[in-house]
Amino acid sequence: MLRCTSCNGILTKTEKVCYSCGSAIEQNAEEKTKGGGFNTVVSIVFYMSLGLTGLSMFTNFAPPLSVCIPITVVLMFVKSSADQLKKNQT
Numbered sequence: 001m002l003r004c005t006s007c008n009g010i011l012t013k014t015e016k017v018c019y020s021c022g023s024a025i026e027q028n029a030e031e032k033t034k035g036g037g038f039n040t041v042v043s044i045v046f047y048m049s050l051g052l053t054g055l056s057m058f059t060n061f062a063p064p065l066s067v068c069i070p071i072t073v074v075l076m077f078v079k080s081s082a083d084q085l086k087k088n089q090t
Helices: 038-058 065-089
Strands: none
Touching: 038 065
8 A cells, every 4th residue: 555755645556646735656666676586486486396296206306296296286376476466566
């Protein structure tokens, strides 16, 4: 939720001027890129886990399949949430 720096009024994401006091709203570049690193890390870990799951199906060099599948499913949900968070911030 965005707030005006002058009067602390509630603003929408699309407002450029505060409705209450009329002051201009400045967009922080830091807020726009927030969460991008987390999304990248989760994606990399998910795909690594997916690869280990595939490897554990055919070889004995990876952790057991009973360990890899639950971890991959949990990471899939975390990746989905991180993707939605990044989409909502833009």
